[in-house]
Amino acid sequence: MSTISGRHRVTVARLRADAGLRGDDEDVAARLVIQTLIEPGDAVAGAAIAVLGAPAFLDAVLRGEGARALADRLVERGADDGGRLIREFTAGLRRWTPRIDDDAVARSLAQARRMGAVPLVPEDDLWPSGLDALGLHRPVALWARGRHDALGALARSIALVGARAATPYGEHVAVEAAAGLVERGFAVVSGAAYGIDGAAHRAALAREGVTIAVLAGGIDRFYPAGHEALLTRISEVGAVLAEVPCGTAPTKWRFLQRNRMIAAASSATVVVEAGVRSGSLNTAGHVASLSRPLGAVPGPVTSPASAGCHRLFREYDAVCVTSADEMAELAGASSVAEDRGSHARSNDEVRVLDALAVRSARTVTDIARRSGLAPETVRSVLGHLELGGEVAPEGDGWVRRPTLADTLRS
Amino acid sequence: MSTISGRHRVTVARLRADAGLRGDDEDVAARLVIQTLIEPGDAVAGAAIAVLGAPAFLDAVLRGEGARALADRLVERGADDGGRLIREFTAGLRRWTPRIDDDAVARSLAQARRMGAVPLVPEDDLWPSGLDALGLHRPVALWARGRHDALGALARSIALVGARAATPYGEHVAVEAAAGLVERGFAVVSGAAYGIDGAAHRAALAREGVTIAVLAGGIDRFYPAGHEALLTRISEVGAVLAEVPCGTAPTKWRFLQRNRMIAAASSATVVVEAGVRSGSLNTAGHVASLSRPLGAVPGPVTSPASAGCHRLFREYDAVCVTSADEMAELAGASSVAEDRGSHARSNDEVRVLDALAVRSARTVTDIARRSGLAPETVRSVLGHLELGGEVAPEGDGWVRRPTLADTLRS
Numbered sequence: 001m002s003t004i005s006g007r008h009r010v011t012v013a014r015l016r017a018d019a020g021l022r023g024d025d026e027d028v029a030a031r032l033v034i035q036t037l038i039e040p041g042d043a044v045a046g047a048a049i050a051v052l053g054a055p056a057f058l059d060a061v062l063r064g065e066g067a068r069a070l071a072d073r074l075v076e077r078g079a080d081d082g083g084r085l086i087r088e089f090t091a092g093l094r095r096w097t098p099r100i101d102d103d104a105v106a107r108s109l110a111q112a113r114r115m116g117a118v119p120l121v122p123e124d125d126l127w128p129s130g131l132d133a134l135g136l137h138r139p140v141a142l143w144a145r146g147r148h149d150a151l152g153a154l155a156r157s158i159a160l161v162g163a164r165a166a167t168p169y170g171e172h173v174a175v176e177a178a179a180g181l182v183e184r185g186f187a188v189v190s191g192a193a194y195g196i197d198g199a200a201h202r203a204a205l206a207r208e209g210v211t212i213a214v215l216a217g218g219i220d221r222f223y224p225a226g227h228e229a230l231l232t233r234i235s236e237v238g239a240v241l242a243e244v245p246c247g248t249a250p251t252k253w254r255f256l257q258r259n260r261m262i263a264a265a266s267s268a269t270v271v272v273e274a275g276v277r278s279g280s281l282n283t284a285g286h287v288a289s290l291s292r293p294l295g296a297v298p299g300p301v302t303s304p305a306s307a308g309c310h311r312l313f314r315e316y317d318a319v320c321v322t323s324a325d326e327m328a329e330l331a332g333a334s335s336v337a338e339d340r341g342s343h344a345r346s347n348d349e350v351r352v353l354d355a356l357a358v359r360s361a362r363t364v365t366d367i368a369r370r371s372g373l374a375p376e377t378v379r380s381v382l383g384h385l386e387l388g389g390e391v392a393p394e395g396d397g398w399v400r401r402p403t404l405a406d407t408l409r410s
Numbered sequence: 411m412s413t414i415s416g417r418h419r420v421t422v423a424r425l426r427a428d429a430g431l432r433g434d435d436e437d438v439a440a441r442l443v444i445q446t447l448i449e450p451g452d453a454v455a456g457a458a459i460a461v462l463g464a465p466a467f468l469d470a471v472l473r474g475e476g477a478r479a480l481a482d483r484l485v486e487r488g489a490d491d492g493g494r495l496i497r498e499f500t501a502g503l504r505r506w507t508p509r510i511d512d513d514a515v516a517r518s519l520a521q522a523r524r525m526g527a528v529p530l531v532p533e534d535d536l537w538p539s540g541l542d543a544l545g546l547h548r549p550v551a552l553w554a555r556g557r558h559d560a561l562g563a564l565a566r567s568i569a570l571v572g573a574r575a576a577t578p579y580g581e582h583v584a585v586e587a588a589a590g591l592v593e594r595g596f597a598v599v600s601g602a603a604y605g606i607d608g609a610a611h612r613a614a615l616a617r618e619g620v621t622i623a624v625l626a627g628g629i630d631r632f633y634p635a636g637h638e639a640l641l642t643r644i645s646e647v648g649a650v651l652a653e654v655p656c657g658t659a660p661t662k663w664r665f666l667q668r669n670r671m672i673a674a675a676s677s678a679t680v681v682v683e684a685g686v687r688s689g690s691l692n693t694a695g696h697v698a699s700l701s702r703p704l705g706a707v708p709g710p711v712t713s714p715a716s717a718g719c720h721r722l723f724r725e726y727d728a729v730c731v732t733s734a735d736e737m738a739e740l741a742g743a744s745s746v747a748e749d750r751g752s753h754a755r756s757n758d759e760v761r762v763l764d765a766l767a768v769r770s771a772r773t774v775t776d777i778a779r780r781s782g783l784a785p786e787t788v789r790s791v792l793g794h795l796e797l798g799g800e801v802a803p804e805g806d807g808w809v810r811r812p813t814l815a816d817t818l819r820s
Contacts, residue, residue: 169710298708298720300579301732310708313723313730320723320730322711 007102008033011109012119019118021126028121030054031141036105036245037061037096038140040257044092046136051077054140061096104247108218111246115220117143120151128154128241128265133290139243139261143219146212146239153187153210155350158331159266160188161259161280162196162273167305170273173297174199177272180324182209186331189214189266191258192227192234196272196280201234211238214265216258217250218242241265259283268293268331270321274308281308288316293330295321332390348373352381353390353400361397417512418443421519422529429528431536438531440464441551446515446655447471447506448550450667454502456546461487464550471506514657518628521656525630527553530561538564538651538675543700549653549671553629556622556649563597563620565760568741569676570598571669571690572606572683577715580683583707584609587682590734592619596741599624599676601668602637602644606682606690611644621648624675626668627660628652651675669693678703678741680731684718691718698726703740705731742800758783762791763800763810771807 012029016022031054038045048057051074060070067089075082112119120127120142128151131138144151158181160174178188178200188204190197192213204211213234217223219242222231234240243261244254259279263269263286271294274280287294296318299306312318321327348371355370355378356362364382368375382398385391391398422439426432441464448455458467461484470480477499485492522529530537530552538561541548554561568591570584588598588610598614600607602623614621623644627633629652632641644650653671654664669689673679673696681704684690697704706728709716722728731737758781765780765788766772774792778785792808795801801808 169712173711297711298716298723298730300710301583301707302579306708307732310730310732313708314736320708320720322717322720326724 008105008109011106011113015109015113015117015119018113018116021118021120021124023121023123026055027053027123028119028141030058031121032109032119032245033105034058034061034140035243036101036108037099039095040139040243040254041134041137041260042092042095043136044088045096045140046138047079048074048089048092049140050136051079061093062100064097067093105245108245108247111218111220112143115145115246117145117219117246120144126151130154130265130267131261133292134260134264137260141243143242143244143246144239145219145235147237150187150210150212150237150239152350154189154212154265155267156185156331157187157189157210157212157266158327159262159269159283160190160196160200160272161262161269161283162271163275163278163280163305163308164193164195164197165275165305166195166199166273167299167303169299169303170196170297170305171199174272175203177270177297177324177327178203178209178211179207181327182207184324184328186267186328187212187238189262191216191262192223192231192240194224194226198227198230200272201230205230205233205237208237212265213238213240214258214261215240215242215250216244216254218244218246218248220246223250255279256282260286263287263292264290266292268295268327270295270297270327270330271309271312271318272297273299273305274312275304276307276311278308281312284312284316284318293319295319295327295330297321348377348381349385352378352385356391356398356400358400361394361399363397367398418515418519421516421523425519425523425527425529428523428526431528431530431534433531433533436465437463437533438529438551440468441531442519442529442655443515444468444471444550445653446511446518447509449505450549450653450664451544451547451670452502452505453546454498455506455550456548457489458484458499458502459550460546461489471503472510474507477503515655518655518657521628521630522553525555525656527555527629527656530554536561540564540675540677541671543702544670544674547670551653553652553654553656554649555629555645557647560597560620560622560647560649564599564622564675565677566595566741567597567599567620567622567676568737569672569679569693570600570606570610570682571672571679571693572681573685573688573690573715573718574603574605574607575685575715576605576609576683577709577713579709579713580606580707580715581609584682585613587680587707587734587737588613588619588621589617591737592617594734594738596677596738597622597648599672601626601672602633602641602650604634604636608637608640610682611640615643615647618647622675623648623650624668624671625650625652625660626654626664628654628656628658630656633660665689666692670696673697673700673702676702678705678737680705680707680737680740681719681722681728682707683709683715684722685714686717686721688718691722694722694726694728703729705729705737705740707731758787758791759795762788762795766801766808766810768810771804771809773807777808 009025009029013025067086070089071082071085074085174196182204187210188200189212190200201211222228259282263283269287271280271284284294296309296312298320319330351371355367364375364378368378391400419435419439423435477496480499481492481495484495584606592614597620598610599622600610611621632638669692673693679697681690681694694704706719706722708730729740761781765777774785774788778788801810
């Protein structure tokens with residue numbers, strides 16, 4: 001048994017119990033320790049966890065198991081290219097082992113408890129299912145502060161991102177977009193930065209909508225400092241997420257990896273304003289590589305703050321979006337819920353959509369059983385979705401209309 | 411022989427001789443009379459001319475030949491669907507015969523002579539080869555005022571079009587674009603309207619570039635009246651074109667058909683600013699249906715004058731262009747000269763490109779012979795084009811690199 005089991009499992013179990021969560025505490029505890037050893041997006045750790053499970057992988061690292069032994073265990077379970085795995089694990093272990101620090105783990109967990117932060121793992125119902133599209137780059141665990149239903153709202157969400165050095169035009173567009181998206185039932189995701197991010201979060205809050213901030217550093221220290229009050233408010237009525245342990249500083253790398261989380265957790269991403277070298281283009285790159293809908297807002301060609309958006313039209317085939325309607329339409333082409341579809345239980349429409357299939361019709365009784373909703377609720381929701389063109393009757397049952405994402409997959 | 415032969419052929423021959431043009435005067439005269447009978451873009455007349463030749467078609471119309479007899483003659487020469495042809499000619503003759511007016515033809519030709527206007531037909535070297543892509547909708551003849559080399563410059567040209575109700579932003583962009591395109595050796599084509607068109611023409615003139623105006627009405631009355639001085643200047647140093655006889659008023663239909671000419675005559679079209687119902691979107695539709703490169707300039711989403719451009723991104727897959735460089739790049743993806751390539755003899759590069767093929771390599775000797783340039787000129791031009799990535803050596807010879815237009819065609 002690894003050294004984590006004794007000392008941290010109790011704390012972890014308590015953190016989870018406080019939040020009403022259940023699950024495999026050993027797995028959760030192992031993931032939270034691994035989180036202190038790796039940087040976000042470490043695909044080598046991701047591969048080892050996927051094959052061996054988090055506790056066994058952590059145990060091997062803590063016991064000082066060599067790269068060759070680790071690689072052999074993966075190959076035994078069907079992994080290819082053992083030579084490459086040895087090289088990867090050799091480099092990985094050099095990254096991970098210097099960070100082993102049991103006291104630091106204890107401190108970050110204690111800090112999480114003080115903050116009321118909840119640890120989430122991929123098996124949790126509250127886990128944002130969109131993140132699973134990141135594959136081996138998926139976060140090993142998440143820290144969340146806020147409301148559980150805000151996390152469910154990620155299934156119907158749009159990320160509004162953009163330059164910190166936003167213009168009044170960009171902030172105006174961000175405010176109008178966020179307000180319009182809230183009205184249309186979308187959650188607004190962003191990165192809590194100055195400029196576009198802040199304007200989007202604030203406008204969503206002003207309309208009493210759901211907004212989710214994804215941070216690059218630890219969830220215990222809100223960044224940037226000037227957005228402390230804003231982030232506090234978001235953590236009260238929406239949700240704040242981070243994939244690094246409490247006490248971790250935001251770094252350049254972690255900002256880039258945070259951007260991949262924004263891209264993956266949202267149904268669609270819209271870049272509102274961005275210079276030609278803006279970090280928002282990095283987010284857009286993640287969106288494109290995930291084949292998620294990517295929109296950008298045009299602006300004057302005389303404004304450097306819109307040059308990045310125009311580059312997205314030219315180089316990333318981003319969709320030109322000029323209103324909340326067009327952004328909603330963009331997100332309608334895909335939904336994170338489709339990717340796995342077991343979450344966002346707060347939203348009847350999402351539940352009904354999850355219970356439907358594109359190719360085989362299902363009866364109301366079947367949908368009610370699958371969605372856990374009353375048949376009369378299912379009927380009412382189906383009528384509404386039919387008006388929106390999202391579902392269609394077929395024979396005795398109903399089918400989900402194929403979306404752009406379905407088409408792209410086929 | 412038709413009634414045209416005696417009376418008008420002498421005038422037509424004189425008009426052509428004054429401009430140094432030769433050709434089949436009977437064909438030219440017949441086309442100029444047909445031009446007085448039809449509206450621009452009449453594909454039924456176009457089909458009859460393509461199969462029977464202009465003189466025989468005109469003769470049949472003037473002699474009062476019936477629709478069935480006309481259809482039979484087309485079917486004899488291989489046309490399909492005689493029944494449909496009879497219906498088309500029945501309707502066509504009802505359109506054409508009421509307009510037969512020999513005196514009106516004489517008046518319009520006399521007026522053309524006073525104006526120094528030159529009639530052009532598809533067989534002429536000066537004919538803008540891009541128009542041939544219009545097929546049966548191609549103008550039967552054109553009237554031109556201006557410099558011959560300005561017409562040749564259409565082979566490397568960009569149409570800048572947009573709203574009459576332009577904003578200062580739109581006019582600024584049009585001016586910068588036209589000036590930048592002139593610097594890069596492009597002719598600027600537009601419709602001489604107020605707003606974007608006028609700004610583009612003026613900026614091209616200011617940089618001593620080539621600019622071509624395409625009119626919806628007769629070439630004898632410059633429209634709009636407020637652009638009389640501008641059009642006079644264009645007709646002195648560039649060229650003004652029209653496909654209707656002198657004395658013809660511009661109508662809504664003729665504006666729409668004029669737009670198809672702008673689209674077809676230019677290597678690429680850029681919509682600088684356009685409301686959601688702007689006539690420029692009609693031009694854009696023609697560009698798209700011709701598979702020519704279509705660009706649009708983004709603007710603030712808060713500006714109704716840019717809403718049409720944004721619609722073009724969304725609905726026509728227009729390329730987002732924000733600078734003269736990007737517009738030149740857009741046009742580089744295609745060149746009107748590729749379509750037929752016997753014109754623009756003022757430009758050695760165009761001649762060499764015309765003499766090259768995409769699929770079979772040609773030697774310098776062969777290219778010299780085909781282009782009519784000296785071998786040393788060909789070598790120098792090839793070197794320049796190779797730097798620009800437009801041609802490549804292959805074996806003992808050279809090939810033209812496939813362009814976007816080639817790819818779209820294949």
